Amino acid sequence: MTAARATDFDDWLVQTFGRVGAFSVLIVLVEIDETSVALLCSSYLHVIADETRWTDMTRLFDGSGAAWNGAAFFEADQAGLVTDAVARQRLTSLTRHLEKDRSILNEGAFFDARGLRLNVEEIVAR
Structure with missing residues (x-):
């Protein structure tokens, strides 16, 4: 069995957890096309x-x-976990x-x- 290739997400999660320990993350799913990004749905989870x-x-x-076809993750608080509320x-x-x-996605x-x-x-009109 071959281990899954690490993704940028995998690296981000390991680095973030290493820096703060358990943390709460806000997640926004988006649809990206050539000239726009549409917000689809959002949620949060507690990373322990x-x-x-990434496959999970x-x-x-x-x-x-x-x-x-895109997802953005934001730490809910730099100190780590927050309550559900x-x-x-x-x-x-x-x-x-x-x-x-x-642009806040960045x-x-x-x-x-x-x-x-x-x-x-940003797309600049010419």
Whole structure:
């Protein structure tokens, strides 16, 4: 059996867990096309170990029923875990801000469907 290749997401999760220990993360699934990024759905989870890999996350995302091809992860708090109530409140605030400005995706850890890092870039009309 061959071990799964590490993705940028896998590296991010291990590094983040190594830095803060257990933490709460806000997740936003998006649909990316050539000129836009559409917000699809969001959730949060509490990361209590660093064994989760991109394939585990994609199975969870596929269960959402959303036609996603990108996902952004934001630490709910730099200090680590937060309560469910705080995570919900911060997720609501984050999605409200993302509806106005997609460049905020770059402030989190933004990945494509393969678990590779992405950045949103503004298209400049010529």
